[in-house]
Amino acid sequence: xxxxxxxxxxxxxxxxxxxxxxxxxxxxxxxxxxxxxxxxxxxxxxxxxxxxxxxxxxxxxxxxxxxxxxxxxxxxxxxxxxxxxxxxxxxxxxxxxxxxxxxxxxxxxxxxxxxxxxxxxxxx
Amino acid sequence: xxxxxxxxxxxxxxxxxxxxxxxxxxxxxxxxxxxxxxxxxxxxxxxxxxxxxxxxxxxxxxxxxxxxxxxxxxxxxxxxxxxxxxxxxxxxxxxxxxxxxxxxxxxxxxxxxxxxxxxxxxxxxxxxxxxxxxxxxxxxxxxxxxxxxxxxxxxxxxxxxxxxxxxxxxxxxxxxxxxxxxxxxxxxxxxxxxxxxxxxxxxxxxxxxxxxxxxxxxxxxxxxxxxxxxxxxxxxxxxxxxxxxxxxxxxxxxxxxxxxxxxxxxxxxxxxxxxxxxxxxxxxxxxxxxxxxxxxxxxxxxxxxxxxxxxxxxxxxxxxxxxxxxxxxxxxxxxxxxxxxxxxxxxxxxxxxxxxxxxxxxxxxxxxxxxxxxxxxxxxxxxxxxxxxxxxxxxxxxxxxxxxxxxxxxxxxxxxxxxxxxxxxxxxxxxxxxxxxxxxxxxxxxxxxxxxxxxxxxxxxxxxxxxxxxxxxxxxxxxxxxxxxxxxxxxxxxxxxxxxxxxxxxxxxxxxxxxxxxxxxxxxxxxxxxxxxxxxxxxxxxxxxxxxxxxxxxxxxxxxxxxxxxxxxxxxxxxxxxxxxxxxxxxxxxxxxxxxxxxxxxxxxxxxxxxxxxxxxxxxxxxxxxxxxxxxxxxxxxxxxxxxxxxxxxxxxxxxxxxxxxxxxxxxxxxxxxxxxxxxxxxxxxxxxxxxxxxxxxxxxxxxxxxxxxxxxxxxxxxxxxxxxxxxxxxxxxxxxxxxxxxxxxxxxxxxxxxxxxxxxxxxxxxxxxxxxxxxxxxxxxxxxxxxxxxxxxxxxxxxxxxxxxxxxxxxxxx
Numbered sequence: 042x043x044x045x046x047x048x049x050x051x052x053x054x055x056x057x058x059x060x061x062x063x064x065x066x067x068x069x070x071x072x073x074x075x076x077x078x079x080x081x082x083x084x085x086x087x088x089x090x091x092x093x094x095x096x097x098x099x100x101x102x103x104x105x106x107x108x109x110x111x112x113x114x115x116x117x118x119x120x121x122x123x124x125x126x127x128x129x130x131x132x133x134x135x136x137x138x139x140x141x142x143x144x145x146x147x148x149x150x151x152x153x154x155x156x157x158x159x160x161x162x163x164x165x
Numbered sequence: 166x167x168x169x170x171x172x173x174x175x176x177x178x179x180x181x182x183x184x185x186x187x188x189x190x191x192x193x194x195x196x197x198x199x200x201x202x203x204x205x206x207x208x209x210x211x212x213x214x215x216x217x218x219x220x221x222x223x224x225x226x227x228x229x230x231x232x233x234x235x236x237x238x239x240x241x242x243x244x245x246x247x248x249x250x251x252x253x254x255x256x257x258x259x260x261x262x263x264x265x266x267x268x269x270x271x272x273x274x275x276x277x278x279x280x281x282x283x284x285x286x287x288x289x290x291x292x293x294x295x296x297x298x299x300x301x302x303x304x305x306x307x308x309x310x311x312x313x314x315x316x317x318x319x320x321x322x323x324x325x326x327x328x329x330x331x332x333x334x335x336x337x338x339x340x341x342x343x344x345x346x347x348x349x350x351x352x353x354x355x356x357x358x359x360x361x362x363x364x365x366x367x368x369x370x371x372x373x374x375x376x377x378x379x380x381x382x383x384x385x386x387x388x389x390x391x392x393x394x395x396x397x398x399x400x401x402x403x404x405x406x407x408x409x410x411x412x413x414x415x416x417x418x419x420x421x422x423x424x425x426x427x428x429x430x431x432x433x434x435x436x437x438x439x440x441x442x443x444x445x446x447x448x449x450x451x452x453x454x455x456x457x458x459x460x461x462x463x464x465x466x467x468x469x470x471x472x473x474x475x476x477x478x479x480x481x482x483x484x485x486x487x488x489x490x491x492x493x494x495x496x497x498x499x500x501x502x503x504x505x506x507x508x509x510x511x512x513x514x515x516x517x518x519x520x521x522x523x524x525x526x527x528x529x530x531x532x533x534x535x536x537x538x539x540x541x542x543x544x545x546x547x548x549x550x551x552x553x554x555x556x557x558x559x560x561x562x563x564x565x566x567x568x569x570x571x572x573x574x575x576x577x578x579x580x581x582x583x584x585x586x587x588x589x590x591x592x593x594x595x596x597x598x599x600x601x602x603x604x605x606x607x608x609x610x611x612x613x614x615x616x617x618x619x620x621x622x623x624x625x626x627x628x629x630x631x632x633x634x635x636x637x638x639x640x641x642x643x644x645x646x647x648x649x650x651x652x653x654x655x656x657x658x659x660x661x662x663x664x665x666x667x668x669x670x671x672x673x674x675x676x677x678x679x680x681x682x683x684x685x686x687x688x689x690x691x692x693x694x695x696x697x698x699x700x701x702x703x704x705x706x707x708x709x710x711x712x713x714x715x716x717x718x719x720x721x722x723x724x725x726x727x728x729x730x731x732x733x734x735x736x737x738x739x740x741x742x743x744x745x746x747x748x749x750x751x752x753x754x755x756x757x758x759x760x761x762x763x764x765x766x767x768x769x770x771x772x773x774x775x776x777x778x779x780x781x782x783x784x785x786x787x788x789x790x791x792x793x794x795x796x797x798x799x800x801x802x803x804x805x806x807x808x809x810x811x812x813x814x815x816x817x818x819x820x821x822x823x824x825x826x827x828x829x830x831x832x833x834x835x836x837x838x839x840x841x842x843x844x845x846x847x848x849x850x851x852x853x854x855x856x857x858x859x860x861x862x863x864x865x866x867x868x869x870x871x872x873x874x875x876x877x878x879x880x881x882x883x884x885x886x887x888x889x890x891x892x893x894x895x896x897x898x899x900x901x902x903x904x905x906x907x908x909x910x911x912x913x914x915x916x917x918x919x920x921x922x923x924x925x926x927x928x929x930x931x932x933x934x935x936x937x938x939x940x941x942x943x944x945x946x947x948x949x950x951x952x953x954x955x956x957x958x959x960x961x962x963x964x965x966x967x968x969x970x971x972x973x974x975x976x977x978x979x980x
Contacts, residue, residue, distance in 0.1 A: 063333065064200035072178075101201040108209030111936030112338070116205055116885040117928045119342070129533045132206070139185070139196065141176040147172035 051092025068143035075147025085148035086141045093140025098133025188344040188894040208338040208934040224322045225974035233436035233968040234954045237929040237937045240477040242959040247319040249480035254323025261931040263337040264470045265492040269354040272361035281550040292545040295566040299592045304356040317352040320494040324350035358492035363591035363767035366623035371704045371770040395813045402677040403688045404694040412698040415649035418662035423520035423655045433903045442509035443687035446630040453723040457630035458917045460729040461507025462907040464900045471927030485605040503608035505913035512623040512703040519564045519658030521584035532659045564588045595621035610635045617641045626687035632915045638685035639677040640692045708813040709739045709896040729912045735898040742773040751843040777868035777892040785795035788850035884933045922950035
């Protein structure tokens with residue numbers, strides 16, 4: 042549940058940031074969420090990856106559908122890709138990577154300064 | 166460990182952000198480009214377009230209404246003249262900003278700033294030709310004229326108003342791909358654009374090739390193979406037109422050619438010699454309606470975005486519709502409620518090379534009439550993207566800039582002292598802009614004639630028709646009055662009599678008003694017959710389109726606009742009709758193998774129409790090319806650039822001098838005859854046709870073979886449109902070649918109100934992400950037209966308006 046909340050938070054913040062700031066603002070949003078909300082294991086990267094990745098994927102896909110793929114179709118060969126939907130997918134992947142590493146960096150920083158809560162059933 | 170993990174993760178993240186934000190070699194910044202909120206995704210448009218319905222623009226005097234029709238043609242209604250041109254600048258930039266700016270970068274030799282060192286040679290040539298210095302001179306003249314200065318400044322304000330609205334999201338996609346930003350528009354850019362057109366239409370010559378060929382062949386043989394008046398020629402104005410004036414006197418020198426030139430080590434860069442056009446006007450006596458009809462189709466490079474932008478300008482004293490050039494105010498080809506006009510390139514040698522004899526290695530002085538004259542030097546600074554600043558010193562003589570010397574093209578092998586200066590009509594400051602300003606407002610022949618007076622370069626055949634019944638054609642430009650042969654060959658820069666001594670007075674330019682034949686027409690052919698009292702020369706006069714047009718116009722009666730559209734799309738190959746029967750008759754049919762027999766029979770049945778689906782035009786083309794190669798093998802040399810006779814002279818020689826010594830091939834020991842050449846070239850052409858089919862895996866039809874395509878200005882393949890199925894070809898009225906052809910087709914039926922039809926290969930939007938980028942291509946390729954919407958007021962024909970945009974000055978309330 043917390044994991045899904047993090048994804049929604051990263052996506053929402055990124056969406057707001059993109060209204061005013063360049064593309065790399067999404068990395069900052071993922072970083073901040075990673076820094077402020079505790080998480081476990083691989084989830085930090087994944088939440089950033091899915092938060093920004095899905096945002097970019099869905100938004101690109103919507104633009105593509107509204108404009109009948111008119112531009113993505115022509116951009117595809119320039120990016121050495123086959124068709125518009127692959128361009129949508131690559132857009133999502135790129136956003137995902139940026140968001141994922143942003144979030145990962147945030148939680149790594151958090152771990153330096155804060156003790157993680159002990160895992161249940163495990164005595165130190 | 167935790168710190169290390171953090172630092173590693175931070176390093177990866179920062180690297181990712183930086184790499185995706187930077188342009189690396191020629192790869193655009195991918196993060197910026199693919200970001201769906203700011204990147205290329207935001208350039209996608211739907212049918213509705215992205216116009217804000219109302220806007221406040223600094224610099225307007227009153228409100229302006231812009232009605233966009235279903236082709237996205239803006240119809241601009243302004244109460245103040247300056248507002249009209251400001252709005253024209255604004256709407257043109259909104260659709261074509263990247264194109265118009267890139268074109269002026271190309272004109273100014275600044276492409277290296279955008280794409281780096283690979284454009285350096287191109288940029289240097291542009292500078293060395295004097296493109297920038299002459300645009301600056303022309304601007305000074307425009308600024309000294311109250312009308313010209315007012316409209317170019319208003320236009321610039323409009324473009325800049327659009328540029329100021331742009332942000333990272335709305336920036337045209339080419340800027341995102343190449344990762345740069347538009348700069349402010351200036352009147353100098355408009356001046357550069359006009360020079361760009363002059364360059365496109367006049368910068369091609371064979372003076373150097375002529376000089377070398379003359380040296381090889383001698384005068385008699387040269388004149389035989391390279392006549393200006395080919396037998397059977399059909400000039401712009403009828404043969405036998407009387408010349409009732411006294412020509413200006415000029416001094417002919419004893420020695421007419423500079424000493425044989427050392428050829429530049431590289432072939433000189435030229436404008437496309439196929440640049441040409443058709444236009445004609447038919448008098449009411451020959452039309453069904455009783456009113457004149459005018460038609461025009463300028464043939465230029467087929468690019469996307471298209472070179473033309475349609476617009477209607479309605480303001481104080483003007484209501485005009487037509488094709489404009491993005492970057493310049495006014496309509497260039499169009500009509501108003503009283504007149505219509507169209508242009509074709511009026512070829513004439515207005516570009517001459519002078520061999521310069523420098524007095525020293527520093528090129529500070531050169532010899533002229535037994536004294537030394539001082540040169541001037543202009544340092545050209547070329548900013549190279551991702552590279553150093555390149556400085557080029559261009560030496561100016563009184564003839565013009567020294568384009569070629571030992572520094573350009575770089576001659577590292579011989580390092581010979583050399584200098585070829587260019588005198589070119591495009592260097593002349595001029596006010597073409599006033600010509601179009603006045604034509605837009607003209608209501609009769611007198612106005613038209615008055616408008617043409619300031620027109621200098623590139624010379625055009627201005628076809629004209631008026632609702633009152635007049636038709637006319639002026640071959641208009643400023644032409645040097647030359648002695649016979651002046652400028653056909655390399656001139657001697659030290660001989661005063663080799664200078665341009667005088668110019669042909671305006672009223673002595675070739676023209677015709679209401680000729681007896683009931684029509685005027687031009688298709689880049691020789692302007693007048695040989696009785697015209699001035700020396701007329703161009704190496705590349707048209708010989709086929711013009712005769713076909715005149716034949717058809719003579720035959721046609723009760724002409725309708727549909728007849729004119731059909732003629733613009735006429736695929737009749739007059740050249741093939743005139744020579745193919747002789748070629749077929751010369752073949753020895755008894756020796757044919759099966760493929761040869763098949764090609765022979767196909768060609769025998771051909772009706773000489775270059776229609777898209779036929780194989781015959783391709784067979785003929787392949788055959789003719791090979792025949793020319795065999796016949797003119799004497800002109801092939803690796804040592805020096807020579808010139809080859811054109812098709813019409815070749816046909817004249819084949820028909821009348823079949824035993825000419827050049828029929829013999831130099832490489833063989835046998836003595837060949839014309840019949841041998843025809844036979845050999847035929848079997849070569851049949852093999853070539855077979856190879857073509859194998860290589861291309863598609864049927865050999867004329868359209869597939871010719872492969873008409875529209876190229877994006879940056880040669881980005883996906884932004885172009887390939888293999889458009891079309892007939893026609895070079896030398897055919899439908900002059901659609903591979904990447905060259907009718908860039909705009911217009912037919913205007915004069916009357917009240919006038920009716921017009923038009924189409925061009927492209928669309929009003931320059932954005933590859935807009936449905937209006939290429940929406941007219943299909944009809945263009947099929948020879949179909951759109952009826953043009955000509956409004957009398959902003960409320961006229963409201964049902965045809967798709968979108969209304971209103972521009973307000975800041976002081977006026979924006980409702």
